[in-house]
Amino acid sequence: MTNTWLGPEGREDALAAMRDEELDVLVVGGGIVGAGIALDAVSRGLSVGLIEARDFASGTSSRSSKLIHGGLRYLEQFDFELVQEALQERGLLLTTIAPHLVRPVPFLFPFAHHWERFYIGAGVTLYDTLALTSRNNRGLPSHRHLTRSGALRVFPALKRDALAGAVQYWDCQVDDARFVTTVLRTAAGLGARIASRVEAVGFLREGEHVVGARAADLENGEEISLRARQVVNAAGVWTDEIQEMVGGRGQIHVRASKGIHLVVPRDRIQASSGMILRTEKSVLFVIPWGRHWIVGTTDTAWNLDKENPAASRADIDYVLDHLNQVLRTPLTRDDVEGVYAGLRPLLSGESEETSKLSREHVVAHPVPGLVLIAGGKYTTYRVMAKDAVDAVAHGLGSGIPKSVTDKLPLVGASGYSALVNQRDRLARQTGLHVSRISHLLRRYGTCARDLLDLVREDPDLGRSLAGADDYLRAEVVYAVRAEGARHVEDVLSRRTRISFETWDRGIAAAEEAAELMAPLLGWDDAQAQREVEYYRKGIEAERSAQEQVTDQEADAIQHGAPEIVPDIGAARR
Known part of the structure; x- marks a missing residue:
């Protein structure tokens, strides 16, 4: 693999490459399904780009039950095929794909x-x-x-x-957001171009065919055109809106x-x-x-x-x-x-109760050049990705290899067991307690070496983050340099889980996190304080919403919280 780091320079390089070349596949959506599709496609030898309107895994893929499971309750619905498929994927994840993340x-x-x-x-x-x-x-x-x-x-x-x-x-179980980032890093290491905070605001068309997407870089407001032979929409709950953008007739309802x-x-x-x-x-x-x-x-x-x-x-x-x-x-x-x-x-059916709707997935071609995938469950993301790329291969013509992701370990998996056995030695070498080493290994696998290198270079990064004793300062730096974090919320809500693991929901850690991120992202003092303030206001809105009785009242408050990055794309639509 080449460089798997998703830092600021990697984002700029990815956007420049996507502007300059026609991709085989452009994936819209940076949750677990989109990440899986990018990895499946690039590992088949296709040129791949992926854009995500917000942060990676910022939607459903960071807010699940954190389980990798077959779905015991689906047996009561006689959905044996879905359960068996999910159990097979559980086994692959545990033994081959991500033994460092799935336990x-x-x-x-x-x-x-x-x-x-x-x-x-x-x-x-x-x-x-x-x-x-x-x-x-x-x-x-x-x-x-x-x-x-x-x-x-x-x-x-x-x-x-x-x-x-x-x-x-x-x-x-698995840390769902961390798993998505790891899949994306693995795809990047194989050559995929990946960028967050880039929103698809429309599609490029030549006659009936979709030949790419118009996108807005939400960090600077620039609109860019991304050309691709096939576009795959993996936008989850936004699937219906994407269909409307291309004039689709609702082949999939979510x-x-x-x-x-x-x-x-x-x-x-x-x-x-x-x-x-x-x-x-x-x-x-x-x-x-x-x-x-x-x-x-x-x-x-x-x-x-x-x-x-x-x-x-x-x-x-x-x-x-x-x-x-x-x-x-x-x-x-x-x-x-x-x-x-x-x-x-x-997937919407005739049932009025969401608890009875299907957890299976479906792939559709609403117009030539565009593949939609929706439904499914986190555990079966790899199967969903395979099916989506199979549809892409059909659109591209013959000669596309079959999926190999069932045999492809994610970044941090290779050599993990051996490194776990060496945790006492690593603790002696770094001066960190062995429990700290175990924490890093469970979160990063063999990539924990990268964090230990950061601590060797700057021992101050080996201290705990203020207000969040379970996490090291080095993890904030690594979240920016290697994992694509661009804002304080990205670090506290998804690269770490400080936002729901601490009583103050990360407010005490926000300022120190911003100080560590600022030189890496080119923030001045005003921008760093703005990041902290936006995070604080978001937490306040979240807490206030949780005191409201109805969904409508809660939504009205939480929807009013300011976003650190405005939705420029939505405004243009």
Whole structure:
């Protein structure tokens, strides 16, 4: 691979190259599906560009349940094919593609009546069996049945009368935003041109054919033309709007479903395992997350602001109420450190309930030269990308190789296990505690060496970031130099997860982060302070929205928060 760093210079080089050459493929959308498409296409030998209107993974792909899983609940809907496909992808991610980022996590599935043991046990047995019939599903333990006493030893926080027994099974988790950045870095290392804060505002046409896109560089207001033989739209919940831009007749209809998650400190729930609960609408996960728990999610229709979906008081109370039905010591709103909300792009059918809409994906050609892909779930991003690039290959003609991403480790994966075994030696060499080394390895894999080099060059970068002890100052610098972060929010919300892992949601860390970023991005003091102020105002709006009862009230407040980069493209449309 060549340089995988997505720093400021890399962005300028990528934009210059995309202006000057006709690409084989231009991808619109920098979430997990767009990132996967860019990697699949460039690894087949195609010339590839990708643009994202905001930050990479700033939408749904940073606001998920952080799970890599088959979707146990889809067995109840008899969607065995989807579950098996997702379990196969889970195995590939765990063993081949991203063993440094995807890790096993146990879940307890409690039941209130003894007769449920057979029903739940049969479902989990089928789940494990489907995994075993897939490739590369080594490494996860099989499920086990627990008595009430056995379940309470694993999850002491449960009320004794809330369960008759439980089944414990295993799935996987991932930092979703970090995973997207890693996929994009891998694509860049193979030659893909990648730029954030560049919004597609229209399409270039020659007759019926789409031959590229008009785009606005939101950092400076410049409009640029990007020519490509095929354009792939991977805009998720914005799919319908893209179809309208080309006069499409709605071959794909997407409905947005809002899911919110709460983050609470680890000591508020005494347990050594995650947990899954069934609700009347969906399922509720309690997911271990470092020194925290992530609890969610909801599943409700959303037709308001798509860029910043708001969590309301009603959403938060819904999650707490359902969780408190089984907890010995109930949680209150005062126990909630952070809240985040995301939108699932679901394929619309006849059902009025978003919880019943399809999690499968579809690829369409609304006009020649344009491929649309929508639907799906995070775990199956690679399959979605493969199908989209297969459609591109059909449009480009014969001679395009088949997908190889099932055998392609992401940046940071190769040599990861060996480096984990060397963590004590690395700690002695750098003067960092071994727990710090482990933290870096879990987040960066073998790229942790790059951060250790930064600390060797400037030992001051080995200190913790103010207000966020879990993260080093070096991680802010690396987020800009290597991971494409351009604003304080990018670092605190996605390159790290400080925005929902700290009680002040990152406000104390914002100023120091801005000071570290300023010389790397050419900010003067005024711009650095502007970054801090915009971040603070965004958090204030988010918190105020979470006190509102309805979606409409919450959206009105959160939608009013200023953006650090104006949506120039939307204004021009």
